[in-house]
Amino acid sequence: MYTQALNDPANKIANVAEDDEEQYARFMARIDADEKIEPNDWMPDSYRKTLIRQISQHANSEIIGMLPEGNWNTRAPTLRRKATLLAKIQDEGGHGLYLYSAAETLGISREEMEHQLITGKARYSSIFNYPTLSWADIGTIGWLVDGAAIMNQIPLCRCSFGPYARAMVRVCKEESFHQRQGYEILLALCNGSDEQKEMAQDSINRWWWPSIMMFGPHDTDSTHSDQSMAWKIKRISNDDLRQKFIDATVPQAHFLGLEIPDPDMKYNEETGHWEFGEIDWDEFKQVLAGNGPCNRERLAARTQAFEDGKWVQEAALAHANKQAARAASKEAA
Amino acid sequence: MSDKSSDSPIWEVFIRSKNGLSHNHVGSVHATDKEMALQNARDVYTRRAEGTSIWVVLSSDIAASDPMNKDELFEPGSDKIYRHPTFYDIPDEVGHM
Numbered sequence: 001m002y003t004q005a006l007n008d009p010a011n012k013i014a015n016v017a018e019d020d021e022e023q024y025a026r027f028m029a030r031i032d033a034d035e036k037i038e039p040n041d042w043m044p045d046s047y048r049k050t051l052i053r054q055i056s057q058h059a060n061s062e063i064i065g066m067l068p069e070g071n072w073n074t075r076a077p078t079l080r081r082k083a084t085l086l087a088k089i090q091d092e093g094g095h096g097l098y099l100y101s102a103a104e105t106l107g108i109s110r111e112e113m114e115h116q117l118i119t120g121k122a123r124y125s126s127i128f129n130y131p132t133l134s135w136a137d138i139g140t141i142g143w144l145v146d147g148a149a150i151m152n153q154i155p156l157c158r159c160s161f162g163p164y165a166r167a168m169v170r171v172c173k174e175e176s177f178h179q180r181q182g183y184e185i186l187l188a189l190c191n192g193s194d195e196q197k198e199m200a201q202d203s204i205n206r207w208w209w210p211s212i213m214m215f216g217p218h219d220t221d222s223t224h225s226d227q228s229m230a231w232k233i234k235r236i237s238n239d240d241l242r243q244k245f246i247d248a249t250v251p252q253a254h255f256l257g258l259e260i261p262d263p264d265m266k267y268n269e270e271t272g273h274w275e276f277g278e279i280d281w282d283e284f285k286q287v288l289a290g291n292g293p294c295n296r297e298r299l300a301a302r303t304q305a306f307e308d309g310k311w312v313q314e315a316a317l318a319h320a321n322k323q324a325a326r327a328a329s330k331e332a333a
Numbered sequence: 334m335s336d337k338s339s340d341s342p343i344w345e346v347f348i349r350s351k352n353g354l355s356h357n358h359v360g361s362v363h364a365t366d367k368e369m370a371l372q373n374a375r376d377v378y379t380r381r382a383e384g385t386s387i388w389v390v391l392s393s394d395i396a397a398s399d400p401m402n403k404d405e406l407f408e409p410g411s412d413k414i415y416r417h418p419t420f421y422d423i424p425d426e427v428g429h430m
Contacts, residue, residue: 091380
């Protein structure tokens with residue numbers, strides 16, 4: 001079963017150390033045979049650590065990702081859009097919880113992950129440090145940001161770690177509506193007044209580059225890629241996913257009548273791919289280092305939610321303990 | 334490491350997707366008691382009519398087999414082909430059996 005409680009430390013110590021070649025060989029043979037690794041199976045410590053890092057940061061991204069969209073909850077243009085936005089944000093919260101639950105099977109507590117997030121020890125996707133300045137941004141986030149997330153998450157459904165792969169299947173099933181509702185918002189704006197169309201163009205101008213940065217550094221500069229590929233945590237490289245995303249989205253932008261803000265973007269008839277300009281990796285590094293437009297605001301909002309909600313958690317726990325004690329004394333009497 | 338004492342316990346969540354099917358494990362939630370566990374499970378795992386019934390069980394109450402013992406537990410089942418109907422030859426003339 002998939003629980004933290006069953007991964008007791010005593011059991012782990014009894015496991016043979018990572019340098020035990022025989023254990024490692026058996027583990028790799030299972031990976032190579034496309035078998036799933038489950039929480040109670042033997043796994044190298046570095047595999048466990050890599051997964052904890054990746055899954056918890058993925059979960060953090062879902063949770064922080066609610067903030068830029070929440071900015072427009074009270075200002076959605078119609079009730080239909082508002083109901084959609086609320087449902088989408090609730091989904092993101094749910095996705096965060098599926099993922100925290102998957103990470104907990106590896107032996108890290110929910111509280112520890114929360115602590116790592118608000119102290120800045122664990123990261124979340126750079127994209128959520130950009131502001132949502134107009135209603136069009138809600139459309140662009142659904143179309144580009146969720147679109148990029150889907151590209152990244154579909155191969156993760158085949159990830160070697162069972163609980164992560166299963167959480168991804170659920171997430172992908174739900175994510176498709178997110179992308180479609182975003183594109184629909186942009187369609188409405190692009191078929192509207194000149195001002196509305198300008199709003200859509202301004203939005204894609206600001207979100208295009210940060211969205212394609214979501215796939216991470218180029219393969220040649222990606223530090224964790226090779227090992228993650230060998231362990232089948234990662235199935236497709238950063239650059240291949242990015243290219244796939246660009247090939248899918250450029251025609252969608254043209255259908256809307258919008259320009260991609262990249263003067264070097266051109267179609268290569270021979271390869272069948274869209275070729276794009278240089279990505280500003282300095283911006284990417286700055287945002288990851290905490291210097292994006294909204295990094296401080298996001299962490300402050302998360303910290304406040306955590307602090308403000310503490311008393312509820314404490315009261316619920318006190319109530320449960322009191323009820324349990326009362327039931328026990330009744331039984332004794 | 335943060336103080337773990339305020340972490341509420343983990344409950345495993347099982348959902349019956351349709352009338353007539355058995356409950357399947359879908360994930361876990363944190364909750365301080367059964368009622369909250371059911372409520373949280375509903376919110377997290379059934380936003381799109383995925384279920385008609387929910388079970389929640391304290392994770393710490395579940396006993397699980399050790400993957401290290403997989404062979405001794407399950408291997409004996411695989412070489413007893415005489416436990417399967419196809420092991421037995423029945424003439425075609427007898428008809429379906």
